[in-house]
Amino acid sequence: MWADPVAVKRLIGVVPQQANLDFALTAREILLFHGAYFGQGASERAERADRLLDKFQLAGRADDLPQGFSGGMAQRLSIARALMHDPQVLFLDEPSAGLDPQTRLLLWELVREYNATGKTVLLTTHYMEEADELCDRIAIIDHGRIIAMGTPEELKASVPGGHVVRLRFSEDPRELVPAFEGLGGVREVRVTAAEPGPGAAATSGANVAPDWAIDVYGDVGGALVPKIAELAAGAAAGLHDVHLEAPSLETLFLHHTGRSLRE
Amino acid sequence: MSEGEKTGIASGITHRGRRARTFLALLRRDGHVARRNFPQMLVQNLLQPMMFVFVFGRVMTQSGFLPVEYKSLLLPGIMALSMMISGIQAVALTLIAEFQFTREIEDRLLAPIRIEWVAIEKVAAGMIQALVAGLVVIPMGYLLMGSGLDLSLDRALLFGLIALLVAGFAGATGLTLGSTVSQMQIGLMFTLVVAPLIFFGCVYYPWSALAEFPILQKVVLFNPLVYASEGLRAVLTPQFDHLSLVAVIGALLAFDVLLLWLGLNRFRAKAVS
Numbered sequence: 001m002w003a004d005p006v007a008v009k010r011l012i013g014v015v016p017q018q019a020n021l022d023f024a025l026t027a028r029e030i031l032l033f034h035g036a037y038f039g040q041g042a043s044e045r046a047e048r049a050d051r052l053l054d055k056f057q058l059a060g061r062a063d064d065l066p067q068g069f070s071g072g073m074a075q076r077l078s079i080a081r082a083l084m085h086d087p088q089v090l091f092l093d094e095p096s097a098g099l100d101p102q103t104r105l106l107l108w109e110l111v112r113e114y115n116a117t118g119k120t121v122l123l124t125t126h127y128m129e130e131a132d133e134l135c136d137r138i139a140i141i142d143h144g145r146i147i148a149m150g151t152p153e154e155l156k157a158s159v160p161g162g163h164v165v166r167l168r169f170s171e172d173p174r175e176l177v178p179a180f181e182g183l184g185g186v187r188e189v190r191v192t193a194a195e196p197g198p199g200a201a202a203t204s205g206a207n208v209a210p211d212w213a214i215d216v217y218g219d220v221g222g223a224l225v226p227k228i229a230e231l232a233a234g235a236a237a238g239l240h241d242v243h244l245e246a247p248s249l250e251t252l253f254l255h256h257t258g259r260s261l262r263e
Numbered sequence: 264m265s266e267g268e269k270t271g272i273a274s275g276i277t278h279r280g281r282r283a284r285t286f287l288a289l290l291r292r293d294g295h296v297a298r299r300n301f302p303q304m305l306v307q308n309l310l311q312p313m314m315f316v317f318v319f320g321r322v323m324t325q326s327g328f329l330p331v332e333y334k335s336l337l338l339p340g341i342m343a344l345s346m347m348i349s350g351i352q353a354v355a356l357t358l359i360a361e362f363q364f365t366r367e368i369e370d371r372l373l374a375p376i377r378i379e380w381v382a383i384e385k386v387a388a389g390m391i392q393a394l395v396a397g398l399v400v401i402p403m404g405y406l407l408m409g410s411g412l413d414l415s416l417d418r419a420l421l422f423g424l425i426a427l428l429v430a431g432f433a434g435a436t437g438l439t440l441g442s443t444v445s446q447m448q449i450g451l452m453f454t455l456v457v458a459p460l461i462f463f464g465c466v467y468y469p470w471s472a473l474a475e476f477p478i479l480q481k482v483v484l485f486n487p488l489v490y491a492s493e494g495l496r497a498v499l500t501p502q503f504d505h506l507s508l509v510a511v512i513g514a515l516l517a518f519d520v521l522l523l524w525l526g527l528n529r530f531r532a533k534a535v536s
């Protein structure tokens with residue numbers, strides 16, 4: 001790739017997280033000149049630009065400078081620009097960050113359409129449902145390392161059980177772990193955090209009792225709750241919150257990366 | 264010739280052809296933007312030299328404070344200055360804006376061409392602007408200075424060479440400054456770098472006039488504007504004392520190469536970050 005960066009530039013289309021548009025040109029001119037950089041003839045680039053402006057619903061603003069564009073419009077324009085030279089591989093860096101739902105749906109549609117023509121799309125995202133919806137293969141990257149990779153189905157199946165029951169306690173509940181593990185349908189029990197809960201932080205700072213959290217991974221979700229509640233009541237650990245999560249990439253991501261905050 | 268060599272040569276040609284097309288498209292883009300901002304650009308580039316030409320070339324001479332010959336002495340200097348300022352501004356100011364947080368430059372860096380060529384295209388665009396800004400000074404002089412302006416326009420080839428070298432220097436300096444200085448430092452750049460260059464650039468006086476200040480006369484030889492002014496003086500107004508053309512061309516060439524090398528390095532470092 002470093003040997004011939006120009007050839008690579010011809011093959012790829014890049015949509016950065018922040019639209020780096022040519023602010024001295026109008027939307028149509030941005031596309032036209034981009035086509036010209038890639039050696040397209042005048043009629044070819046005019047035709048492609050008009051088609052993309054239509055498709056990305058920018059035709060009405062085609063002759064405006066992008067300064068006044070909303071985030072969604074700028075994003076659409078920068079994807080249209082990337083598609084001007086019909087790249088084999090399209091890189092989208094968090095394309096739907098900060099977009100309104102309509103724009104996001106339009107974006108998804110366009111990505112699917114482009115992908116259906118046999119081209120590759122490489123997309124990074126923080127939205128698990130976006131990855132689930134659009135991707136054939138997903139790599140979960142944490143701190144710069146791939147920690148899991150596969151089809152969405154494979155990845156979801158890699159979470160023990162798939163269902164998660166997330167519990168919060170005000171007292172140390174670790175004595176309960178063996179009992180939870182003994183329940184039918186439970187695959188894994190994890191003590192995930194001992195940090196002040198939102199309730200504790202909101203009250204006075206003096207008696208901040210740390211909150212305890214346990215994630216119970218199981219083949220079933222809701223059916224576990226009565227048994228868990230029974231066990232917790234017996235131990236007086238102060239169970240005060242139960243949260244159910246169905247199998248999703250979100251639980252998968254958290255399962256693989258843990259719960260501490262990421263930069 | 265083997266098959267491999269043939270395709271190798273053919274792909275070399277198409278490769279160069281494609282690069283030329285991309286390069287020209289980038290240049291067309293800058294021309295397009297320049298045309299759109301034409302009135303603004305005109306004022307930015309021409310108002311100051313116009314006032315200078317009028318006040319020093321007309322008011323001061325006609326009122327008798329300066330001899331009529333000063334018109335001819337001043338004009339090549341103003342021309343050099345005008346080229347320098349507009350060339351530097353054309354490249355540096357746009358680059359500084361494009362390197363800002365919007366990273367607008369990336370729009371250009373996506374073009375299928377090595378990033379060095381993107382930088383060279385900027386220099387070329389600056390050179391064109393500098394040449395235009397320099398050439399208009401000649402009719403401006405005839406219009407505003409009144410009679411007594413004595414230019415010899417017969418050494419066209421030599422004049423063209425020097426004008427190109429001066430324009431190249433302006434563009435390359437713009438590239439270097441534009442890839443080095445940030446938005447916040449533009450004002451400082453003009454006070455600290457450009458203003459001293461102008462006043463000690465033999466714009467308003469010939470280099471020979473510094474004979475009374477021997478140390479200063481040596482020091483200003485590090486100022487590239489000196490060679491620009493003196494070079495244009497040598498071809499347009501050979502009646503005055505001037506630095507030798509060999510020294511002028513040699514020095515301008517050296518400054519061009521140095522600044523272009525520096526600018527390309529700075530640009531590369533800043534573009535890939």
